[in-house]
Structures are given as C-alpha cells and as structure tokens.
Amino acid sequence: MARKVFIAGNWKMNKTAAETAALCKALKEKFTDICPCCAEVAVCPTFTSLSTAIAELKGTNIKVGAQNIHWADNGAFTGEISGAMLKELGVEYVIIGHSERRQYFGETDETVNKRLVAALKNGLKPIVCIGETLEEREGGKTEAVLDTQIKGAFASISADD
Secondary structure (H helix, E strand, O other): OOOOEEEEEEOOOOOOHHHHHHHHHHHHHHHOOOOOOOEEEEEEOOHHHHHHHHHHHOOOOEEEEEOOOOOOOOOOOOOOOOHHHHHHHOOOEEEEOOHHHHHHHOOOHHHHHHHHHHHHHOOOEEEEOOOOOHHHHHOOOHHHHHHHHHHHHOOOOOOOO
16 A cells, blocks of 8 residues: 655644735645645644634645644633634644644644643544654664654653554
C-alpha cells in the first residue's frame, strides 16, 4: 500500500480573517486538482481565522486544522479552546506539542499526551509534533529526545486509537 502524502501549513500568528479569506481563495485555485486518495492538504490558521477558513474552503479537498487544543472540556482556562469547540466549528485536524509551544509556553510530554487524548476523544485528527533543540542536536541527543517525546506523547494511547 502506498503512503498518502500529507501537506499541512501552520500559519502561526499570521493572517487576519480578511487575509485568511484571500489566501484560502488562492489555495483553492492551486489545490483543486489534488486527488484526495493520493494526498491530503490542510491549513492551520489562527483561532480567530478558523471560521473564515472553514467557510472559504467548504466543499474543497483542503481541510482545516487548529493550532492547539486544551485537555479539559471546559473551565477556567482563559485563552484556551476545547475539542468540542473545535469540532463544532468544523475543524478536522489539530496541532499538538509544537516546538514553539514547548519552548515558549512550557508544553511538556505530559501535557502533549493530555491534549492528544482530548483530540481523539473529540474525533479530531492530531498532528503530534516532536523535535530537538539545536543544542540537543549538536550534543548528539536527537534520538534520545525524540524517543522520550514520542513515548511521553503516546503514553496511555492504545494501538486502536
């Protein structure tokens, strides 16, 4: 069986809703001929542009993903977003454990795992990120770091999940 190509664009903290609409229109023109059996394309805009991207890309082969998810269903977690909120919008994918989240916001293998559990619980397809820092790479620690991150992220996740 051939592997399906997956292309995802993480927009990070870029693009207003209006800019998102314009970019989605341009992407629709470029990716209309991609066969969904061979490749899947997703965009992951900012939270404020998710609805715009979903509306603009409706009926196309381009999927929409979120840049993060909180592990709780609701509660006093200012600035966070739950899986149910993402699912209701029509999001299909969610990025979890991005290196910037680990570096700047204290994301850990444990919180990556909790977010992964929440994504699966809500029927979202997780894009789980792993990666070493430059210092770890130069120190010959890449494989050990990746191994630890994978084991931590997927702790408690069954093969069926």
